[in-house]
Amino acid sequence: MTESILPPIALTSTASAYLERLAAELDVPPSRYEEATRRYKSVGEWLDREESNLKDLDPEVYVQGSFRLGVPIRPVNEDEHYDVDLVCELKSAGKHLTQRQLKALLGYEMKLYAKAHGMKEVGESRRCWTLEYADGAQFHLDALPAIPDGEGQRRILAARGLSNSWTETAIAITDNEHPQYDAVCEGWPHSNPKGYTNWFRSRMRVAFEARRGAMALESKASVEDIPSYRVKTPLQQSVQILKRHRDLMFANDPANKPISVILTTLAGLAYQNEPTVGQALDTILRQMDSLIGRDGQGFPVILNPTDPAENFADRWRQYPNRRENFFMWLRKARADFVGLAQQWHGQGLVEVAERFAGPRIATRASTSSPSPVRSLLALLPNRASLISAPHKQLAPWPVVRQGQVRIAKATWRANGFSRPTRFYSDSHPLKKGANLKFEATTDVPGPFDVHWQVVNSGAEAVRANQLRGGFDRGAVERGSVVRHESAAYAGSHTIECFIVKQGHLVARSGAFVVNIN
Incomplete structure (x- = not known):
């Protein structure tokens, strides 16, 4: 690791324009966002129906992960599925239950939902229940059981003398590998997808508001009429490109690839409201490693911006190859970006861009028409x-x-x-x-x-x-x-x-x- 920041990379105008088209091709079509919204709302309505065993526990269902942050990417091939991560927060439940009991309560209703909708048998993973839709739907939902835990999280952070400014939306979650999975206790695993989303959005607020406002002007609509998922900022587009580059690089070793939350966090910290994808990628790639800290023993630290007690790089201790893979990926991404930035002609761009997006999308980006939404400069009137x-x-x-x-x-x-x-x-x-x-x-x-x-x-x-x-x-x-x-x-x-x-x-x-x- 290094604390120095590399000098800026000069992009050709051709490469800059191509990156805008590449990002647009990588993004999930609006219809997929709308379909994901319909599906998670359907689950929420099911859990809140009169016959539901969870109705009295005040269930709230919402999206977390890439769809919530606006950074999902198209599957590498047309046969792969979209993963939609849901939180099923039972707002009136508490820690008088065990993690196992809470998970079983949700599992019972999810199995009834699957049966009523003619779906495949519900699967169980370490933390979630998984709904598999019919063949051809290309969707599955991972539903995470949770309860509100802002007060518990504030106590933990206060005991360590840490900031608790994001704890209002903190939740406690289930994990069947947790040592107290079957115990009635305070020590549950915790998360805060709403808080993390608010932090991530704060890092791109200027760009988001400018683009959304310009889209409203262009369509002669009010700002509120423009769904947030239709607005893509250079930060979101950069994360999408970097995620795909990582996926392609570790296609044969997906278990040890750099995790998305690390890429997203470091990108969010580095982004300075650059108006184009190329400029944003340049800043992010140059600064990523300089934003990684070290603890007293010299181990890497990437703190959760909404939970300073959580180190996203904590597993690098147990799996040092994952740390090595991150820096190997970063070196490769930087080299490939430099190669792309220097290209002036279509074929050269496609050949380098295949490392970021794969042959199919790289080729489509070379022939696609420019999107009406490009840099911030292009969005505002006059x-x-x-x-x-x-x-x-x-x-x-x-x-x-x-x-x-x-x-x-x-x-x-x-x-x-x-x-x-x-x-x-x-x-x-x-x-x-x-x-x-x-x-x-x-x-x-x-x-x-x-x-x-x-x-x-x-x-x-x-x-x-x-x-x-x-x-x-x-x-x-x-x-x-x-x-x-x-x-x-x-x-x-x-x-x-x-x-x-x-x-x-x-x-x-x-x-x-x-x-x-």
């Missing part, structure tokens, strides 16, 4: 006219790519008195009068010249004759590429950083959108 505005001057330097530059951090400060607050490209509008600071990072070795291009829009900028669009010479402050601006005019504006060396344009950041109201 962005195309802003990016290609007539007052926006073309870069006057010959292009010789030698590296990459990106606007890594942007902050605003109101009236020069408050603390600086970070904001992101195409985020919520800032108030007029704020002082803005942009900080760029580049892997181009010095010396070099820095130029900035600001492109304004809106009636106020027109009246003030301040649409701009030219190039301003910048400077390096204390080793950093920094630009100061002010939020003077209402509208949507862009700023872009250019690195020029010996009269050649060697790197440019791409447009960073600033909204001002």
Whole structure:
């Protein structure tokens, strides 16, 4: 493991566009989300019917896992099944029952459900009951028995001096390998799928709200009319691509592949609201290993963001080959991403992308039409006219790519008195009068010249004759590429950083959108 972060990778425009199509091809069709919703609601209605033995225990059925997070992927081949993970939380039950008794209560009703619906015999696994649908349905449901356990989880964390900010939705679950499976006790296994989902969504809220709002505008509907499963952020799409890459790499050893919750957690921690899949993948792959900690004995630690007492990497102690497999996969994913990022032509993209998605999907992505939902820039009204505005001057330097530059951090400060607050490209509008600071990072070795291009829009900028669009010479402050601006005019504006060396344009950041109201 290393605590250093690798330098950014420069993606070709062709590779960036291809990754958007690849992510769309990997995603589960909306009809599958809708079918999964119908099936779990049917189970919930069954458990809550008048004749149900569980009705008085106030059952609540909800999805957990990849479907809840919005990161399921199509099966590798057309014959494989979709796994839908459910929680059957009996909200009025408690620990006066044993884990075995709770599981048996749910199992009885699940068997009745299967019989009433002409389904296969219900299967039992370590923690769940499994419903197998008829041949051709390509679905099975894993139903996890659970009871509310926020209070119990708060006691555990308080005893260890740990944060308990996510415990309101914590649950206790069953596990037939648990040493107290048959005991009436407090020490049940625990989980918190609702809390984890809320954390994951918090990591992509800016991108999610921008995309959902743009989809609503495009379809002339209200935001509430756009189901969340139809909105895909670069974080979710990156997780889908990385999961498929892992599945293909460990097709012959699935029991020892890196588990999805580790990939999802590290990706969520690394993501910084990058507007495209390519940029998000670059950031995630570069930072993943730097986000893994160590305990006092030097063992890896990947804490559950909603339960600091849980280490997702705890089994790496017992199975050191799984730890080795994770880092072997990460090295391979990085190498394959670099190979894909450098491709300019279709066949080269497909050949490298087969390692991420398999031949079938890689080929389909090469011939599919661009989705109407792409980067955040492409989603909001009038962005195309802003990016290609007539007052926006073309870069006057010959292009010789030698590296990459990106606007890594942007902050605003109101009236020069408050603390600086970070904001992101195409985020919520800032108030007029704020002082803005942009900080760029580049892997181009010095010396070099820095130029900035600001492109304004809106009636106020027109009246003030301040649409701009030219190039301003910048400077390096204390080793950093920094630009100061002010939020003077209402509208949507862009700023872009250019690195020029010996009269050649060697790197440019791409447009960073600033909204001002």
